[in-house]
Amino acid sequence: MQKIALNVSKIREDFPILKRKINRNKTLVYFDNAATTQKPLSVINAIHDYYMNYNSNIHRAVHQMAEEATIAYERTREEIAKFINAHSTDEIIFTRNATEAINLISYSWGRANVKKDDYVVITEIEHHSNIVPWQILTQEKRAKLLYVGVDDSGYLKMEDYKRYIESNKVKLISVSHMSNVLGTIVPINEIIKKAHDKGVKVMVDGAQSVPHMPVDVQNMDCDFMAFSAHKMLGPTGVGVLYVKREILDKMSPFMGGGDMIKEVHKYETRYNDLPYKFEGGTPNIADVIGFGAAIDYLNEIGMDNIREHEIDITNYAIKTITDVKGVIVYGPSSSNHRGGIVSFNIGDIHPHDLATIMNDHGLAIRSGHHCAQVLMERLNVAATSRASFYIYNTKEEVDIFINALEEARRLFRI
Amino acid sequence: MSDDIYREIILDHYRNPRNKGKLSNADVSIHDSNPLCGDEIDIHLKVEKDKIKEIKFEGRGCAISQASASMLTEMVMDKPLTVVKDLTTKDVLENIGLMNLGPARIKCALLSLKVLKLGMVNYYADKDPQSAKKLTDDSELY
Numbered sequence: 001m002q003k004i005a006l007n008v009s010k011i012r013e014d015f016p017i018l019k020r021k022i023n024r025n026k027t028l029v030y031f032d033n034a035a036t037t038q039k040p041l042s043v044i045n046a047i048h049d050y051y052m053n054y055n056s057n058i059h060r061a062v063h064q065m066a067e068e069a070t071i072a073y074e075r076t077r078e079e080i081a082k083f084i085n086a087h088s089t090d091e092i093i094f095t096r097n098a099t100e101a102i103n104l105i106s107y108s109w110g111r112a113n114v115k116k117d118d119y120v121v122i123t124e125i126e127h128h129s130n131i132v133p134w135q136i137l138t139q140e141k142r143a144k145l146l147y148v149g150v151d152d153s154g155y156l157k158m159e160d161y162k163r164y165i166e167s168n169k170v171k172l173i174s175v176s177h178m179s180n181v182l183g184t185i186v187p188i189n190e191i192i193k194k195a196h197d198k199g200v201k202v203m204v205d206g207a208q209s210v211p212h213m214p215v216d217v218q219n220m221d222c223d224f225m226a227f228s229a230h231k232m233l234g235p236t237g238v239g240v241l242y243v244k245r246e247i248l249d250k251m252s253p254f255m256g257g258g259d260m261i262k263e264v265h266k267y268e269t270r271y272n273d274l275p276y277k278f279e280g281g282t283p284n285i286a287d288v289i290g291f292g293a294a295i296d297y298l299n300e301i302g303m304d305n306i307r308e309h310e311i312d313i314t315n316y317a318i319k320t321i322t323d324v325k326g327v328i329v330y331g332p333s334s335s336n337h338r339g340g341i342v343s344f345n346i347g348d349i350h351p352h353d354l355a356t357i358m359n360d361h362g363l364a365i366r367s368g369h370h371c372a373q374v375l376m377e378r379l380n381v382a383a384t385s386r387a388s389f390y391i392y393n394t395k396e397e398v399d400i401f402i403n404a405l406e407e408a409r410r411l412f413r414i
Numbered sequence: 415m416s417d418d419i420y421r422e423i424i425l426d427h428y429r430n431p432r433n434k435g436k437l438s439n440a441d442v443s444i445h446d447s448n449p450l451c452g453d454e455i456d457i458h459l460k461v462e463k464d465k466i467k468e469i470k471f472e473g474r475g476c477a478i479s480q481a482s483a484s485m486l487t488e489m490v491m492d493k494p495l496t497v498v499k500d501l502t503t504k505d506v507l508e509n510i511g512l513m514n515l516g517p518a519r520i521k522c523a524l525l526s527l528k529v530l531k532l533g534m535v536n537y538y539a540d541k542d543p544q545s546a547k548k549l550t551d552d553s554e555l556y
Contacts, residue, residue, distance in 0.1 A: 350476035357416040
């Protein structure tokens with residue numbers, strides 16, 4: 001496919017927040033996209049439009065507004081199915097966030113399939129949301145939680161997978177497609193192929209990858225995938241769980257309640273069809289509709305072009321930051337294996353102090369353990385600073401960032 | 415602004431913390447952390463004749479949290495417990511000269527005071543449960 005450079009100045013016009021000032025007169029430079037992204041006007045308007053013009057509950061009522069709301073809500077599901085190339089919309093379940101999607105799998109599929117002495121395999125790069133649910137499950141089932149290691153360059157130790165899988169005890173592998181700290185893009189197809197050869201199921205945490213690169217669940221052949229709307233221009237409060245149809249058919253519901261049922265009698269219930277069986281209660285209608293507008297926006301730009309833009313800006317950032325005295329950058333050096341995330345430390349400046357100094361310059365960066373304390377221990381650091389990019393970021397903003405770093409260095413006399 | 419925060423004295427206490435380390439035979443040892451930042455502070459106290467005979471801290475975190483802990487140990491060393499238990503957040507912020515911190519960073523500056531107060535509560539728990547309860551109720555820190 002022909003790659004087209006992003007028209008970033010045109011894109012920036014669509015994000016009103018980018019015009020705001022920080023510290024009275026500094027223009028916002030938003031480099032905290034791995035935490036959450038900004039929202040284009042079309043997303044804000046879609047939510048506004050729903051509440052202004054057709055607010056009503058979905059799936060049940062017969063009146064016109066309910067029908068309009070149902071159509072808009074289900075349109076997002078269709079767009080998401082296309083966006084990740086799912087086989088059908090039945091495989092797309094809306095949750096509150098990626099965390100809830102992972103928990104849904106651990107409570108529903110995990111409880112039914114993971115038994116005493118089985119292995120669940122995760123990695124040292126995981127976000128807490130892909131660690132804690134599996135700790136809860138394996139403790140409850142007296143199963144074993146195993147970690148695939150990460151090497152000093154930020155790559156997974158693939159030989160660990162081989163060793164674990166050969167034990168024939170692994171029931172599930174859950175792995176982040178892209179590390180939220182190191183930016184590492186893991187060899188997901190290879191992991192899934194190895195796992196499936198031995199009948200092991202694979203859950204992919206796509207929270208960082210789906211917003212930033214083309215992701216095709218059929219090509220990847222994953223069994224489960226989780227991601228979040230708010231990290232891809234959409235609103236907070238909406239997550240997506242993809243589950244392969246053949247697995248979903250056999251799964252028990254996660255939450256009982258309205259909308260997930262066909263018939264309820266005093267002592268038994270017939271559950272609703274897929275995917276509604278897994279969406280108990282009134283969902284987050286407005287924000288799902290807003291998410292639809294976000295997907296439209298991303299489709300308009302093209303995921304290949306977004307990936308290309310981020311490779312370009314990340315390479316520039318790594319090249320320039322490496323010239324700053326005292327800086328250590330974490331993660332893979334090859335942009336083929338790295339998303340638009342740069343984690344680093346500078347001298348003995350604690351990341352929180354650095355973030356405070358950056359804020360003086362209008363820069364929003366992230367500092368801390370990034371909900372990945374297992375990885376922090378592995379890197380032997382308490383915290384890192386992280387700059388993460390998206391479609392509206394520019395090399396000029398990277399220059400502002402580098403100047404602010406130099407200022408911090410002077411302030412701390414490094 | 416950062417120039418006002420990262421003054422020489424803060425950087426000095428950050429890089430050369432006073433009273434840092436363990437304390438053998440401490441009467442009270444208390445640990446707490448700031449989940450937001452991951453700043454950690456341990457405080458060890460030796461009490462004699464209702465005075466703080468010795469205080470040491472261990473910790474890791476940002477310059478504000480660590481400098482603040484270091485300065486707090488100097489502030490309370492050799493002071494009567496009655497004075498220490500009445501220390502306010504204002505006292506501590508004035509002592510370190512950081513009165514204009516935002517809501518996120520103020521937690522860094524006050525973590526060591528929180529740990530010290532928890533230590534006081536712990537110390538009084540058996541000896542004087544009423545004081546312990548009053549300390550818990552009065553504190554703005556938790």
